[in-house]
Amino acid sequence: MNFGATSWSLSEADHTSIGQVLQRFLFDSKARCALLVDKSGQLITTTGERPAFDVTAFATLAAADFAANDQLARLIGERDFSTLFHQGERESMLLADVSRRVILVVLFDHRTTLGMVKLKLRSAVDELGRLFERMFSAGLKKPAGSAPALLGDIEDEIDRLFQ
Amino acid sequence: MSMINYASREINCKIVYYGPGLGGKTTNLEHVYQKVSPNTRGKLISLATESERTLFFDFLPVDLGTIRGFKTRFHLYTVPGQVYYNASRKLILKGVDGVVFVADSQMDRMEANQESMQNLYDNMQEYGLDLTRIPFVIQYNKRDLPNAAALGDLQSTLNPGWEVTDPVRKRAVPDAYHAGEYLVQQLPTGEWVERAPYFEAVAVTGDGVFDTLKAVSKLVLKSLS
Ligand SMILES: Nc1nc2c(ncn2[C@@H]2O[C@H](COP(=O)(O)OP(=O)(O)OP(=O)(O)O)[C@@H](O)[C@H]2O)c(=O)[nH]1
Ligand SMILES: [Mg+2]
Numbered sequence: 001m002n003f004g005a006t007s008w009s010l011s012e013a014d015h016t017s018i019g020q021v022l023q024r025f026l027f028d029s030k031a032r033c034a035l036l037v038d039k040s041g042q043l044i045t046t047t048g049e050r051p052a053f054d055v056t057a058f059a060t061l062a063a064a065d066f067a068a069n070d071q072l073a074r075l076i077g078e079r080d081f082s083t084l085f086h087q088g089e090r091e092s093m094l095l096a097d098v099s100r101r102v103i104l105v106v107l108f109d110h111r112t113t114l115g116m117v118k119l120k121l122r123s124a125v126d127e128l129g130r131l132f133e134r135m136f137s138a139g140l141k142k143p144a145g146s147a148p149a150l151l152g153d154i155e156d157e158i159d160r161l162f163q
Numbered sequence: 164m165s166m167i168n169y170a171s172r173e174i175n176c177k178i179v180y181y182g183p184g185l186g187g188k189t190t191n192l193e194h195v196y197q198k199v200s201p202n203t204r205g206k207l208i209s210l211a212t213e214s215e216r217t218l219f220f221d222f223l224p225v226d227l228g229t230i231r232g233f234k235t236r237f238h239l240y241t242v243p244g245q246v247y248y249n250a251s252r253k254l255i256l257k258g259v260d261g262v263v264f265v266a267d268s269q270m271d272r273m274e275a276n277q278e279s280m281q282n283l284y285d286n287m288q289e290y291g292l293d294l295t296r297i298p299f300v301i302q303y304n305k306r307d308l309p310n311a312a313a314l315g316d317l318q319s320t321l322n323p324g325w326e327v328t329d330p331v332r333k334r335a336v337p338d339a340y341h342a343g344e345y346l347v348q349q350l351p352t353g354e355w356v357e358r359a360p361y362f363e364a365v366a367v368t369g370d371g372v373f374d375t376l377k378a379v380s381k382l383v384l385k386s387l388s
Binding site for chain 1: 210219251255256
């Protein structure tokens with residue numbers, strides 16, 4: 001069936017490649033932790049220090065924050081804000097657009113500087129962009145045997161989940 | 164946009180509750196939050212005004228359990244129903260997998276229902292999405308109120324059906340939730356029409372809240388297959 005909404009999937013290999021890019025970025029920038037969030041608000045992965053907060057809620061709010069700012073940018077005549085910066089007393093965060101589909105959120109503290117994080121961000125964003133472009137175009141082609149086989153004939157299982 | 168993560172073995176889907184202001188969207192989420200066990204749901208996040216009107220959205224993640232070894236998680240969102248928050252509504256629809264339209268059954272809210280339904284069509288269209296082709300259910304809420312409109316009137320106004328053109332879909336499909344009714348049927352004129360599944364609800368007491376959620380979740384999971 002051809003539904004309007006698109007779906008995509010993340011393979012183990014994709015996950016590993018993403019993890020490598022993020023780890024290198026964290027090492028170079030001395031940031032604490034990086035989260036990748038899809039623009040519909042779903043967390044894709046986190047790397048670095050394990051966050052002590054609710055990451056699901058965080059992902060949703062980050063996506064909403066980014067989406068609202070995107071509209072603000074348009075209202076003032078900018079195409080978009082490719083990065084957003086929120087400065088706190090101890091923790092700061094930087095949000096960056098990746099290929100217009102995904103948001104990279106970086107949390108950092110006094111062990112580094114905004115300048116340093118921004119400097120290292122560019123190449124990480126480019127690399128992630130290439131990875132996601134490839135994943136999304138693969139996802140749209142819907143290779144046989146992935147989701148279809150996985151989810152075929154699941155009526156009973158869905159009923160069981162809801163009892 | 165559903166996401167299947169083979170690395171963490173998770174499926175995430177996004178469901179949006181849409182509808183006119185004060186229709187009961189937030190109340191639906193609050194009921195789900197109260198009723199499901201704390202270890203299968205996350206925080207309920209509400210970005211609301213001082214007077215508890217939704218300003219940007221409410222959000223509640225719910226784990227449905229495991230399907231074929233994949234942890235299945237639904238992200239439930241509500242939009243702000245008030246007319247002037249359309250910019251926010253549009254943002255929340257981004258990447259939606261399934262929509263619940265929460266209508267206010269009260270007679271004097273009929274126009275607001277219609278306006279909101281039209282607004283939903285328009286906003287979906289801007290994302291290139293067709294409401295007749297994605298998982299979509301309608302909830303007639305506030306059935307407890309004395310000024311609630313008759314079900315038939317609500318159906319003919321808000322869920323009149325759309326024409327089925329695809330020949331393979333031209334076969335009668337009974338409505339599993341209402342005996343003797345059909346989701347796809349042929350009219351005496353020969354034309355085939357399809358309607359969205361509908362549910363009656365009293366969200367303040369929880370009546371119909373899970374039936375609605377269950378129906379849209381099933382449609383979403385089926386749409387992935
Ligand atoms: N009598 C009755 N009242 C209801 C029902 N469902 C919701 N309400 C009440 O209606 C009012 C509005 O409900 P909300 O859930 O905040 O409505 P909403 O659709 O989220 O409104 P917005 O955030 O402005 O879009 C609240 O006072 C609810 O208690 C119902 O089934 N019956
Ligand atoms: Mg609300």
